Amino acid sequence: MHAKSLTDLLCRGDRVAVSNITGREAAKVTEISQRYAANIVGGWALGRGGGEIPLEQSTLPVFSDYADLLEHLPPEGRPNKIIIYSPPEAVYGEVKNVVKAASGSVQTIFIITEHVSIEVSAKIHKLCSSEQIDVIGGNTLGVINVADHVRIGAVGGDAPEETFHPGSATIISNSGNMVNTIASYLYGAGFGTRFGISTGKDQLILTPLRDLLELALHDEFTQVIVLYVEPGGLYEQMAVQWMQEVGFPKPIVVYVGGTIADDRHLSLGHAGAVVEGAGTSARDKMAIFDAYLGVPPFTPGMTFPPDCRPNRGLRVQALHDLPEAVRVLYDVLERERDYRHYSPLRLNPWLKNMGKLGTRLPPALVLGEGTIPSPYKEQIEQFHRTQFGRMTARREMRNASHASSNDGATPRIYGRSALHLMETRSFGHALVLSWTGHPPAKPFEADLVEKTLIAALSNGPGTISAQAAKLSASAGNSPHTAMIATLAAIGDVHGGNGREAVALMIDSFANSALVDPYDASCKDLVAQKAHDLTADLLRRKRAAAEQDVAFQRVPCLGHPVYRNDEVNYDPREQVLTRFLESISVYHAFFDFYHQLAFAMRHAGVTRNVLAVNVDAAIACVWLGVCWPLLCAKRLSVERAKNIAIAAFALARAAGGAGEYFDHADFGQPMDMRIPVSECVALSPDLPDDE
Amino acid sequence: MPAANEVYTAITYDSRYLSPILTLSLRGGMDVESIPDSEKRSFPVDVYQGLDAYQAGELLEALGCPRPVISPMSRALVNLWDMFITSGMKMCEVNPWRISEDHRPVACDFKAVFDEANFKHRNLELELPEYPENVSEFQEEMDRWNVKSYQGQAHVSELGGSGVLPILFGGGASTIIIETLMQSGGDPMFLSDFGGNPPYDRMRGTAGICFKHKLAKAGVLLILGGKANNTRIDVTFQAIADALAEYAPRRSTELPVIVGRGGPRLVPGLLALQRCLEELGWPYTIFGHDTPITMVAQYAGQLCKYLATLPSDRKTA
């Protein structure tokens, strides 16, 4: 071994070079490592020489190979640590190149690559040990030196400082992720980390446990060594034998995982975690440690008589007992913990809804309310604040429906008997249920809905949708075809504008104080929102004029039919408004649209006296129905928008049928046809193509 | 040569020497573990230079091998080494060699394992037969799915349990989660490791296979991993939620779901899953990474054990 102490593996001042630095994982880890440790001098990648890796505030040079890197870096900036991210078949070649060119400058090579063949591992060991180069890995996650704030590899993930706080425990783990997990467990109990070391878990671990323990022994800041051990190899046997020989003075706390592999033909996640003879199984390793430690396995609450003190350490049987075992050990050995705080590990649910099951569980399985730590608590709150309406989860819908069911006896709409609805409810009531999934919250809502249906039935034979029905009748179609023609003649500017009106109002009121749209105390809020929107419109109109682009009009205002009236109201909308007044119901959305028309005229957004048209009225009625459901996240925003257009389409399709019946009775076949003499040819006649 | 003097040989890689070793004994024909240490010799072989007949001969001599056998046996061992190293094996064992009356060794039983990570055995163009596998449809489908892509692992091993359906992440973590489930009565259905930052489609497919085969019979669904370094939680959890929604209709009763996870983009991931579970109306408890995975597993195991004691009609909400 080259290293004499843990700091020889990694410390501040080390200069790291990264192989295959442009690879997906290498590039990402490099960026975070550089932010955390700033210890990387550059990297190399085949065919990428001369490039750069962009970082937050600087860049890292990319060379074509290791020799190229050495040639271009100044002597004092040459790497002494190498981290290998190359694909498995390239690892041996890269290591060989490094060893050949290093001439004593490289001290440690970290092999992150997984699936390096065992033959290559053996060759790398032979090659590097003869050159006094230490190798960590293969398949290591890396190493972190917490006090020096440096790491190599991905230990600590995206935010090493969140998990790793300086302290006295050195973690040595066969599983990379367990280094992080154990460090966070220990910190909760007041222990910081000295070093976190992922040994890698290929079949050959090129820096075995024995050697790492020797480095930890010579590290004056390591007070306790925490081990996470998996089956496979005789590393623990060798380590324990050596500890006994030298009278190892530092306590260890051990967890041995992988007993399930002892009795079964199972391949665990790691290549080397294979039971192959005495001393390699999890149970054998437990026995080896138990014999060394000389005390029974640790369970929380156990006490130690004076003649049986855990001077050599403890073995825990559950991973979450690790911090408690370390705490007990420090108490018994009369050592101070690294930090004052102490928050024992516990079940802390973040999100919970056990429903009816929760009421039937025995007390031992009932969990109290948890507390979500920062910053996750704020993130969840933020999500709920900005998220409006229901977020639906996708599912198989081919043969499934929330909207309807029929067990052969009772047809149901959202679970409610259609028969009962027929007997006791109006069409408006059933329609609200069918479209929102919930019956109307207020009795007058069904009346409002029905009034909008009447309003939208027809607006005279000249309307595009009525014309479509008449054309269809003239062509000799059936009534349902004429209704389809009516629907086909509804579009964004005819009937479909209600969708935009709903979108506009949702934009204005989502996540505001408005919850009950029929609550008159919202008046000020509504006036404010109308004012804000007007100011915004004015700004946008001016900007649009400057850039000479079309100004996006406000939907459902200024219907041309009523433009020149003295008092500019749509009479159908007025019926609805008067109805609301007659039953003394305030309607926030009607109020909003009226105020908006008024404010836009006064602010100079428009010179016209705008009318609130019937599309807006329909939109307001339905949004009023939908609003409490949106606020309670029981209805999606998308559905609320679409209901407005569906409401218009439903009524107008019926109106189209009315036009059809009339036209079919009294008109002539083909009478909608325009005679050739009245048609205007806008293209000149051209000769036929050759 | 009497049966008692049959020769045992094995070439393996050894964790003590971090090198290939040749193990020899004249007490062949029995399990190597039951051969006393005094009667077997191990010898590290230089991985660069290989085994030569002289080294093999010395070793045989030290064991007391009859003189006329040493030379032919050494030659056979050199050939065996040649096979081991040029075909990229990680272990091979001949037990026993029998020695004919004219002192020629004959290999009378053999087993070996190729190192999948070593390309050499693929270059030999060997005709390696396919052995019929006695595995479940679930295992077979997942194994096929696993080799389809290197993006994210899709490892499962059937455990034959009928309790917890575990969707687990991380090699080390999944092992101790399963162990904890076993200790706490969770009776896990299989061992799984779905880490390695799988993209959406990969995770959706993996979860889909699990749910297709196992959801109907599961007692508790456990989705658990540590604090991920790279795996994006929003992507993986959305994929799981979508697969769950697809297969949930296969159950006639609600299924309690226990979740524990940490890592990049955690909150959107947890909320996506929560939304799905709320839609399904299934009971759930979701933990963050501040609750140890072994505690979550223990809770899921205990919950599953308790539910199994309820009469089946009471499990239905």
Place this chain on the structure above:
Amino acid sequence: MSHEVGELTFLRELAPRYAVPVPEFLEWPAERKTVQDCLARWKSAVAKADILAGGRGKAGLVEQVSAVSDAVRALKRLSAAEHKGRLARTSYLV
């Protein structure tokens, strides 16, 4: 990940290629006549299951045979053997 190699593959593929001395062998299925010839030449033989599970001897998947009918019966039985959750691919005589 690993790929296991059984004795039959070794006898057929690896031993000849690397000049490792091995006995003659006969893979099942084979003509009764061929089995008879082999037995006549080898005097006695062992029937084995071609299976990737260890401990064949203890599990009764290795059978000493001398008569042709015994050999054929053993080969048939062993070619359909199951051990430690694994299935035999075929059987053979050495």
